[in-house]
Amino acid sequence: MAEIVYPLRRLVFRGVAGHCPACGKAPLFWRYLKVNGRCEACDTDLSRYPADDGPAYLTILVTGHLVVAPMLVFPIVWRSDPAVSLPLILTGLAALTLAILPRIKGGWIGMMYSLGVKDTDARLHTADAAE
Numbered sequence: 001m002a003e004i005v006y007p008l009r010r011l012v013f014r015g016v017a018g019h020c021p022a023c024g025k026a027p028l029f030w031r032y033l034k035v036n037g038r039c040e041a042c043d044t045d046l047s048r049y050p051a052d053d054g055p056a057y058l059t060i061l062v063t064g065h066l067v068v069a070p071m072l073v074f075p076i077v078w079r080s081d082p083a084v085s086l087p088l089i090l091t092g093l094a095a096l097t098l099a100i101l102p103r104i105k106g107g108w109i110g111m112m113y114s115l116g117v118k119d120t121d122a123r124l125h126t127a128d129a130a131e
């Protein structure tokens with residue numbers, strides 16, 4: 001279990017807001033999902049905190065399990081004409097996915113920063129390091 005170096009909740013929320021988890025002043029991303037190498041305000045090396053597949057998995061978890069499954073409870077979804085409902089549902093899911101993915105990735109990086117997990121730690125857990 002990783003030791004919590006900094007307050008977890010505050011740093012996760014800074015990441016969710018798209019700000020540097022260390023200072024909360026400068027933007028975390030320079031493009032849609034591209035993390036700034038260094039923070040413009042506090043010079044923290046943000047590229048050292050890995051996100052890997054965690055944000056994508058959490059995004060699938062949120063959209064798939066918390067949106068799609070409950071949506072199927074409503075009969076209008078599965079009784080309507082698929083030519084009408086499918087484009088509407090897929091467009092909504094795509095918009096939701098694109099909206100929450102950078103927030104989840106920012107929160108993930110904030111969590112990694114808070115726990116002190118860096119890219120060198122992530123390499124220790126790969127199958128290549130076991131050899």
Ligand SMILES: [Zn+2]
Nearest residue numbers: 020023039042
């Ligand atoms: Zn900063």
